[in-house]
Amino acid sequence: RRPDALPATPAEERSSTRPHLSDGAPFRRAVVTGGAGFLGSHLCSELRRRGTEVLCVDNFLTGTPRNVAHLLGDPGFRLVQCDITDYMHVPDEVDLVLHFASPASPVDYLKLPIHTLKVGALGTLHALGLAKEKGARFLLASTSEVYGDPQVHPQPEDYWGHVNPVGPRGVYDEAKRFAEALTVAYRSENDVDTAIVRIFNTFGPRMRPFDGRAIPTFIRQALAGEPLTVAGDGSQTRSVCYVDDLVRGVLALAASGHSGPMNIGNPHEQSVLQIAHDVIAATGSSSSVEHVARPVDDPTVRRPDTTLATQVLGWEPSISWRTGLDRTVAWFREELSDDASRVA
Ligand code: NAD
Numbered sequence: 001r002r003p004d005a006l007p008a009t010p011a012e013e014r015s016s017t018r019p020h021l022s023d024g025a026p027f028r029r030a031v032v033t034g035g036a037g038f039l040g041s042h043l044c045s046e047l048r049r050r051g052t053e054v055l056c057v058d059n060f061l062t063g064t065p066r067n068v069a070h071l072l073g074d075p076g077f078r079l080v081q082c083d084i085t086d087y088m089h090v091p092d093e094v095d096l097v098l099h100f101a102s103p104a105s106p107v108d109y110l111k112l113p114i115h116t117l118k119v120g121a122l123g124t125l126h127a128l129g130l131a132k133e134k135g136a137r138f139l140l141a142s143t144s145e146v147y148g149d150p151q152v153h154p155q156p157e158d159y160w161g162h163v164n165p166v167g168p169r170g171v172y173d174e175a176k177r178f179a180e181a182l183t184v185a186y187r188s189e190n191d192v193d194t195a196i197v198r199i200f201n202t203f204g205p206r207m208r209p210f211d212g213r214a215i216p217t218f219i220r221q222a223l224a225g226e227p228l229t230v231a232g233d234g235s236q237t238r239s240v241c242y243v244d245d246l247v248r249g250v251l252a253l254a255a256s257g258h259s260g261p262m263n264i265g266n267p268h269e270q271s272v273l274q275i276a277h278d279v280i281a282a283t284g285s286s287s288s289v290e291h292v293a294r295p296v297d298d299p300t301v302r303r304p305d306t307t308l309a310t311q312v313l314g315w316e317p318s319i320s321w322r323t324g325l326d327r328t329v330a331w332f333r334e335e336l337s338d339d340a341s342r343v344a
Contacts, residue, residue, distance in 0.1 A: 026047070030094070031136075043100065043247055055092070057080050057082050103115065116171045120174075150162055157305075205327065214238065216332070227288045227289065229292045234271055234274075234289070236298060240275070245318060262312070265317075
């Protein structure tokens, strides 16, 4: 596969002359849509650590200001409540737009199917419009779900996927596929300097205990001494990436000038049942495993082919599953005990 998935545009050539984050010369000002969510909040923190001013735009649908509370006194950080499906106006200069707003967990997008499609379509349109107006680099948070229940394993970027558009997960998968197509159209027709990252399952602090994704669900259940609910026989596989590795990959792609699409994820593949047993061990819980029905269209296998990220960015995950799990469990222990004391 060629490292450059799409032909270079004048915008890309401009971006190749932009100082790179890795050179210690960061973007000056970034807009992060969905910045009060799980991934967005970690991106905001890391951008601030690298010296980039951040405007975090969020409607708090599935995120919360608590996720960025640690940044609120920082003069280089601003939080704006805004639904980007309605509009997005930013008066200041901006040189990077990271578009992360979207319900992302199956529980959320099944509860919010129309909003999920609207934020993928109208939200992406407005975020791209902002990047066009400001002459900024634009990065779309896409997903491994564009590969659906894949028939090619592991999944390289040139695999077109196996998606059921009318299944319950279709709202998310198709929203992201449309968002990718729109991003490419803005690149080719409007010369916007765009990139697409296809994010595989990521975990870490600030996931919501009830967001329905396997790892936070298992940790919550294990800490409460409840049975861990494993879908089906648990032989379906997932490859999970610790959030710090993901953030490093996303910012490397932003700084690179590469258009993508590019997979970022940890290729270490394991069964969902193994993940459940590891969570029980990491929490020291005496919980058992209970098998429940598998959701419709639940992917059977999932593993990124990360050759492109390694070739182009020199990116590889560096945090092991066990280290990431221990950090996440430590955060959940504190969070859940805080929650208990707030309720008490
Ligand atoms: P999240 O739900 O924690 O964050 C999404 C944020 O977007 C929330 O803060 C939410 O309030 C905000 N939002 C939703 N609709 C909005 C709107 N109309 N206007 C403004 N803000 C809005 O989810 P996450 O896990 O942090 O995912 C972030 C992005 O990364 C999503 O685009 C998701 O599709 C993508 N992604 C995440 C993963 C993962 O493993 N976490 C995997 C693949 C792709």
